[in-house]
Amino acid sequence: MANATELLQADAAGYAAASSIWSAGGLVAFPTETVYGLGADARNDRAVARIFEAKGRPRFNPLIVHVASVEAARRYVDWSDEAEILASAFWPGPLTLVLPLRADSGLSPLVTAELPTLAIRVPAHPVAQGLLTEFGGPVAAPSANPSGRISPTTAAHVLAGLSGRIEAVIEGGACAVGVESTIVGLADQASVLRPGGVPIEALEAALGRALTKHTAGDPLVAPGQMQSHYAPGAPVRLNAQERRAGELLLGFGTVDADLNLSPSGDLVEAAANLFGHLHALDSRGSPIAVSPIPEIGLGRAINDRLRRAAAPRDDRLPG
Incomplete structure (x- = not known):
């Protein structure tokens, strides 16, 4: 277990240090275009187990594996024509594909939570690309925050939640997309398992057909599907037309708010600001109301x- 978490810079020395930590079975948080991920060597059982320990994450919740290229992804999953279409259109980028795990993948079974499928993506962030290229192997990386809490979009968010539990975090500035990757299941019928940084409309346009959607009663087969997740410590009220007494208002559009996701109503700007604004409001200790989106x-x-942030907390599964 780490005692002091080192802040590494996004340069050759930082990449080499992070790669060495991963090779030794340690944990390094790193920026992607979506949120900061908590990375470990996906082939190392002990290292992957430490991800779950550091986050307090339930072991049945699978992880996403990050690789540097489409060619690398094909080493770990059974590829398909639909995977080729989506990877060509959206990789590198905020899209995760869930495909059948290859029998010779060499990945820790903890990564997939013993499922026969693997969630995998090629991130676009230059720091993530630099790290993955330097390391030369698959990196399992959920969001770098305590399980169930607000996702981190800066290195400071990571340190606030995980300092002392991990070896290092590499500084990469604020994440541009600000919400996690879209997850598309391709092991059976193509379906959206989690909406995210690639709009569903764009995916459907690339495939030339509609995608089915995951619903609350379906089995958990990918990250980010637990009912209560991404949650601040304070209660959250959605679709608020006005601020009630004692509440802080997270606004959208032309409203008088404590913080505004996008005064102009720009959804790209709103997504980039979402988790950072939730962190800032949560630090003030009052209930949070959110304008309609x-x-x-x-x-x-x-x-x-x-x-998921507003879901009843007693519905959150342990961890």
Whole structure:
């Protein structure tokens, strides 16, 4: 277990240090275009187990594996024509594909929670690309925060939640997309398992057909599907038309708010600001009300995170 968490810089020395930590079975948080991930060598059982320990994450909740290229992804999963279409259109980028795990993958079974499928993606962030290229192997990386809490979009968010539990975090500035990757299941019928940084409309346009959607009663087969997740310590009230006494208002559009996701109503700006604004409001210790967000484009991902943030806390599974 780490005693002091080192802040590494995004340069050749930082990449080499992070790679060495991963090779030794340690944990390094790193930026992606979506949120900061908590990375470990996906082939090392003990290292992957430490991810769950550091986060307090339930072992049945699978992890996403990050690799540097499409060619690397093909080493770990059974590829398909639909995977090729989506990877060509959206990788590197905020899209995760869930595909059948290859029998010779060499990955720790903890990564997949013993499921026959693997969630995998190629991130676009230059720091993530630099680290993955330097390391040369698969990196399992959920969001770098205590399980169930607000996802981190800066190195400071990571340190606030995990300092002393991990070896290092590499500084990469604020994440541009700000919500986690869209997860598409391709092991059976193509379906959206979690909305995220790639709008569903764009995925459907690339495939030329509609995708089925994961619903609350379906089995947990990918990260980010637990009912209560991404949650601040304070209660969250959604679709608020006004601020009630004692509440802080997280606004959207032309409203008088304590913090505004996007005064102009830009969903891209709102997604980038979501977790950072939730962190800032949560630090003030009052209940949080949130303005309505349109259920289109990136609004689907924003609303998904907000619904999970507002879910009853006694419904959150242990960890």
